[in-house]
Amino acid sequence: MDLYSGRYIAILYEFFVSKQTFLTSEELAENLKCSSRTIKEDIKSLNAYLRQELIGFIESIPGRGYQLIIEDQGRGNQLKLMIERSYEFFFDKDVGRIKLRIFILKKILAVPSLEYADLLDEVHLTQSALRRDFDWIREFLQSYDLKLKVVNDAIQVKGSELQRRKAMLEAFCDNYYGLDDALLVKEFNSLFYEDDQEYENIRHAFLNILRPEQIVINDLSTKKLSAYICLAKRRNAANCRLSAFTDEEIDETEKLYEYSVVQKIFNDPLIAAGKWYDKNEVIAFTRMLLTHRDIDLSRHRDVETIPPVYLLKASQNLQSTLDCLKNTVWQELFASELFASLNAISYLLCCF
Template identity: 30%
Template structure:
C-alpha cells in the first residue's frame, strides 16, 4: 500500500471512530502532516466513504464527522481499519500484548532473519519501543516452546519445532487478524492460511462429516480452529515444512482411538489435493483431537484413554487431598463427581505429555466471563493446577485453570441445600372452589413436594389459626384486606407468570435452610470498611496478610497466593480474595469500599472482598459461600445492600436471590 493511500485510510479511520467532530488541525496533528495535506486528501476520503456506506460531512470552523447510510458495509470496513491501525501508537492505545503479537506475525513465517528496524518501520514503532515489545513477544514464544535466535548483522528469527510453530501461527492468526484480509496486502503468515473460499468450506464440511460419524466430540469453537489448521497443514507441508515426533510420542499417540479418526479425516481430504502427507502429520492432527476433546462423562474413560486415565485418577486423588487440607471439605463425594472432573483433567494431562500445556490458545467458549462469575471455582482451580504444576514441573496455561474451574462449578451446582416444605394457606374472596383452583394451578406449576400443607380457608377463618402452624398465605383479596403477619402473595383465579414467580421468590425459596450457615461461619459483625485507600494492590495484600496471618510463616504464604491470583479475581469492579483457612485462626468476611476507583493492571475496582472459611467438611457450606461470592460479583446492588445496612443477616437474602434460577430438587 502506498503512503498516500495509507494516509487517506488513516484520515477516514480517525473520523469514523471519533465520537466528536475532528478539525483539519487535529487530524494533521494526529497523522503528522500539514493541514494543507489533510484538505487536499479529503476528497479521496469522501470518495472512499461513499463507496463503503457513509458520507463525510464538514462544518466550517468545526470539523469533519461521518454519517452512515449502510451500517453493515461500513462496519466491515471500520473493523478492518481498527485492526490494521491498532498498533499505530499515534492513532490508538494498543496493549503491549497486541503489539508483541504483531511483531511475531512479521517474523514467524519468515525463512531467514528479519531486522528489528524493518519491523519497527512497518509497525510505526521506534527502535527503543520495539526492543521493549520483543520482551513480551519472547514470553509468547516461550509459551509455545519457541524462542528467538539472533545473529549480529542479520537480525532475528524464530527457532523451535515445526509443530510448535504451527500452533503459534494458529494463535496469531486467530486473534482477530484473520478478519483483516480484504483491504491490505497479506503477510507471509496470512499466505499459509490462503485457500479458495469454496475449497475452504468443502474441507471444513468434510472434516466435520468424519467427526460426526466418529465417537470423538470437539466443542464448536475448536472445530473452527482445527478447520483452519487443516489449511495451514496443507500449505506448510507443500512448502516443505515437516513435523516430526519422537518414537515415544508416536507410540503414545497411536494408542488412542483418535489416531484412527485423524487417519479418516486425512483420507477424506485427499480428494482436495495437498493431503498426501506422512504419518507425522496425521499424528499432529490427532494431538488436536486429544487436547481439545470434549469428553463425555458417560463414556468409557478407562477404555478410551488407558494409562492416561489411571494417571489422571492418581492426580485426582492428590488434588482431592489438597482440597481437603486447604478447604476442609470432601469435594469428590461420588463416582459422578470424579468422572466429571476427569473429563477436564485427562486433556490437561495429555497436553502436558504432548508439551502443549503452556500455551493459551484462547477460545471464546473458555474465555468468556461466565466461569469468572464463580470466584470460588476459580480459586479451587488454582489449587488443582498448582498441584499439577508441582507434579509435572511445568506451568499450565490459564486455559487449563478455566477447564478445571468449569468442572468444579458443575460439581458444586449439583449440591442441594436442606429444604423444609412450606405450610401455606390459600384463600379466595370468590370462595373455596376458586381457592381450590388456585391450589391446583400452584401444584401444576411447582409440584406438591414443595409444600407440607396447602390448606383452604375463608379469610375470617384464618383468625382461629395458630401463627406457628403456617409459613405463608396465597390470596386474591385486595392487599388492604390482609391483616395477618404471615408472608403473603397475591394470586388470581388464573395466575399470571409474574404472580407464580413471586410465589417462588417470596415463599418457596424460604424453605431453604440457610440461616444455619451464618451461625456456622460466625463472621465478625464489623465487616464493612468505608472510604478505604491504598497505594497499590501489593500494599493492600501486604496489609491483609499481616492483619490475618496467624503466624509469621503464613503471612508470606498469604501474600504469595493472593498476588498470584489477584488479576483473575476481578470482575465487575469487584475483587474477591480468598485466603486459605490454614493461614488464619478465624473465619473472615470483609468488604473494603474504596474511596476512589483503582486501576489494577487495566481492571477497575471499587470494592475488595476478603473471605476465608473453614468449611468443616460441609460441602453445603461451601456451596453457600460460592453462591454468595457469585452474587456479589454479578449484582453490585448486593454489595451496596451490605455496605449500607452493615447487617450480616442480609447475606441470607443475597444467596436466596441467587437461587431464583435454580429449581429445587427434593429427590
C-alpha cells in the same frame, strides 16, 4: 486473598509508580473510583498478604497517609514486576497496541528470518519504542517453547516445527477473537490458504467425517483444526516437516479412538490431495484432536472413547492432590463427606 483482583493490583501499582512517599485513602479512592472505606479494607487485606509473603507491609501514618515499606528487596522487585504486568493486563485498553503486537508476531512467524531494520521501517517506530511489545511477543513464544533470537540484526524464531505451527495457529486465530480488523499480513495468511473457499472446503470435509463419529467439537476448535490442516499441507510443501515422535508416543497414540478418526480425515480425497502427510502428521493431528474435543462424563459414548491412560493419569493426579492435602492443616476436610466424595471420584476414574 486473591491478589489477582483488579483493585488490589491497582492499589499496589499506585504505590510502585507514585512519586509521593505517602498516599491517602482519599487519593487512592479517587484514582480507583471507589470509597475510602473500600480502600481501607483493601489495605488491610494487602497488608496481610505482604506480611505472609515476607515482602513488607503498608504503614499508616496519621495525618500523612499510607506508605509501602519493602523489607525484602528481592521479593519486592518480583512483586513490582508482576504488578506492572498484571496492571497492563487488567487496565491497558489500547487495542491498537494489541493489534500492533499481533501484526509484528505474524511478520516474524511468516518467514525464517526478518530484518530488524525492515520491520522498524514498516511500523514507523524505533527499537526502544518496541521494547515492551517485543517482551510481550517473547513471552507469547516462550509459552510454546519457542525462543526469539536476533542474529546479525535479523529476527528469528527457534524451536520445533510442531510448536511453531501451534504458535502460528494461535496468531492466525485472532480472526476468531474479534481482532479480524488487525493489520493484514498477507505473507502470513498465505501460509494457511490463498482464499477463503480453500479453507471452507477443508472445513466441510473435516466436519463431514467428524459428524458420524462419537466426537463432539465446538465451533472455534473446528475452525482452528481446519486451519491447521491447511497450514500443515503448505508447511510440508515447503519441506518444513515435523520431527519424529518416539515409539512410546506412537504406540500410545495409535491406541486412541481419535487415531482411527484422523486416519479417515487424512484419507479424504480433498484433504489428502498431493499425499502431503506422513505418520508423524497423523500422530500430531490425533493428539491435537484429543485436546480440542469436548468430553462430557455424563455422556456414555464420550466415556467409551476416552483413552484409559488419560483417566488413569487424572486419577493419579487427584490422588496425589489428596495425599498432599492430607498432610496439611485441612484435617477437617478429611473427616467430611467431601473427602469421601473425592476418594470416590478417584476410584471411579480408575474403574473406567
